Amino acid sequence: MIDAAEAIRTYLRNLLSPSGYDVLLAESGARALEMLEEGAHPDAILLDIMMPDLDGLETLRELRGRLPDVPVIMLSVLSKASTVVEAMNLGAADYIGKPFEAAELESALERVLESRRQAEESNLSRSSSGRDRPTFLWASESMRRIREILEQIGDAGVTVLIHGESGVGKEVVARTVHELSVRKANRFVKVNCAALPEELLESELFGYERGAFTGATTRKPGKFEVASGGTMFLDEIGEMSPKLQAKLLQVLQDGEFSRLGGNVDVRVDVRVVAATNRNLEEMVRKGAFREDLFYRLNVVNVRVPPLRERPEEIRVLTDHFLEMYSREYGREYIALSDHLSQGFAEYAWPGNVRELENMVKRIVVLQREDAIAEEIFGSARPVLLSTPEEEDEPELDPTEEGVSLREIGKRAAREAERKALRRVLYQTHWNRKKAAKILEVSYKTLLLKIKECGLAE
Ligand SMILES: Nc1ncnc2c1ncn2[C@@H]1O[C@H](COP(=O)(O)OP(=O)(O)OP(=O)(O)O)[C@@H](O)[C@H]1O
Ligand SMILES: [Mg+2]
Structure with a gap:
């Protein structure tokens, strides 16, 4: 329990101890982190959003980094949408507004502990929030038509190019391509081509050999190798540099590439699904995207319509x-x-x-x-x-x-x-x-x- 106000700390100890909880109190985020270093191992954490030194959200971020499987319940007098959503996005398990009822707190605690137990049991605790796999809905004629196409191409292993505005569900479509294919037992690997500078993206995709650059002390396989047998989802493909476009084309044509700093060709069997919210045809016309790569990717074209x-x-x-x-x-x-x-x-x-x-x-x-x-x-x-x-x-x-x-x-x-x-x-x-x-x-x-x-x- 981390809260700057002593009265609240005492109140919570008196409330929770009789129910059999072993309560540790910290007056600040910094103190809580210290206690972890000293060996504290909580099953759940109650954390005030507003604290003087390290604020609650920063503390939350630190805690999630160190104890990703321990649920954190946020307490706050603020019921500001942005703060609460920020806390949830940082992985808080729940949120209770102050003042709260004793019963409300106890039931929140029981709930997060129970879902943690279940997550551990079903070995789902890998995803930090213990969330179920999301369900996707295909709730309109246009989306159902897309799903039909995905069903038809499931076994074909052809490349798929998905385009549509931000947030329309391109990734949902990409995952479905994988789920409906014979490759579903193997991995679905996603790489966002816009999130990394060229060199990092290259080493991420294709891996590197030991000594390829300073700091490359061991060989590292690229995502293409990791995805072998499965599906590689290249998100924001329109942002890929010409050099990497060439390398990707080679993988699509020959199923071969070489790691950075290596001269041995690595063979992989990967199905590529790419997505973009840019107009690739237009980019091809302007010379910003390779035409040959475009045709290789665009074997099946899926346009996900805006909502x-x-x-x-x-x-x-x-x-x-x-x-x-x-x-x-x-x-x-x-x-x-x-x-x-x-x-x-x-x-x-x-x-x-x-x-x-x-x-x-x-x-x-x-x-x-x-x-x-x-x-x-x-x-x-x-x-x-x-x-x-x-x-x-x-x-x-x-x-x-x-x-x-x-x-x-x-x-x-x-x-x-x-x-x-x-x-x-x-x-x-x-x-x-x-x-x-x-x-x-x-x-x-x-x-x-x-x-x-x-x-x-
Ligand atoms: N048909 C659907 N059913 C349920 N959830 C959906 C559906 N389509 C989209 N979502 C949800 O909406 C959010 C956005 O979807 P997704 O990430 O697939 O969009 P996107 O097109 O890849 O967006 P961006 O261009 O921003 O990367 C996700 O949380 C996803 O789970
Ligand atoms: Mg996306």
Whole structure:
């Protein structure tokens, strides 16, 4: 139990000890980390979001790094959507608003401990949240047609090129290609071609020999070798450099390549599925993408339509995510109000299914619609190009215990970042490459920021 307020620490010890819990108390994140180093091995952690030294979210990040299988329940007086979602995205198992009822806390504890036990039993604890495999819905005519195509090509092993806007479900389609194929017993390996600089991407894909460069002290197999017999998903293929495009073409043509610093050809049997939100044909015309590679990849072409072109799915997906997240976070299932359902139906969903999923997640966690309603109704009007009304975060009250000037500054900075991010992502229709350029950060930093700000998975 980590909380800056002594009264709360004592209260929790008195509450939990009689129920048989062995309670360790820490007054700060730093102290908690120290206790771990001294050998503490908790089964679950209760953590206050707002603490003076290392703040709760930073502590959470540290804890998740060291104890990925130990569930962390966040406690907070703040019920701000962004903070809560940020905590959930960092892997918090649950969230309880202060003040809380004793029963509420006990049931949350029991729940996270139980799901950890189950995860251990079924050996699922590899995924840190112990989550089940996600279910995918094929809830519109256009998506069902895509699934039919995937079924038909299952055994053929042909390459598949998937394109569509951000968040439409390209990865879902790629995984389904693998699941429906004879290769499903082998691995599905995903590599994001935009997330790494050229050299790193090359060594990631093709591996390297010992001594290939300074620091290469051992041989490392590339992802193509890891995926052998299975499926390689090359995400954001449009961002691949010409040099790697050439190397990839060779793998597709001959099933062969050489590791960095090596001259032996490695043979692999991998099915390649590639995805992009760029217009590759146009890139080919402009000379930015190799035409021969394009034809090699484009044996089967799947266009995943944006959510606004399959509005009949909005309702089904909403219910699905409501149900899924209520279960995952142990919250009561609450249907959307008619007003918000109507708003959802008319909203343009520039971030597609991912945006819908995140909104529903927030509603479930907070058990409140208001923050979302503002976003939806603030931007539903002229469809894509409008910027949503900003959701203003309540300011921190400096007279409250544990609110330091530093904390206020940090929070304001984070909030400013979040607003800028949101605006640019809307402007670019969630084209993250473009957004990174506008914001002058690397693509990788942008992905991290999106996650930290609770804007996407
Ligand atoms: N048909 C579906 N059923 C259930 N969940 C879905 C479906 N389609 C998409 N999702 C969910 O929406 C989110 C976004 O999907 P996915 O990652 O496949 O999109 P994407 O097109 O790869 O996005 P990006 O271009 O941003 O990488 C995921 O969390 C995914 O599980
Ligand atoms: Mg994707």
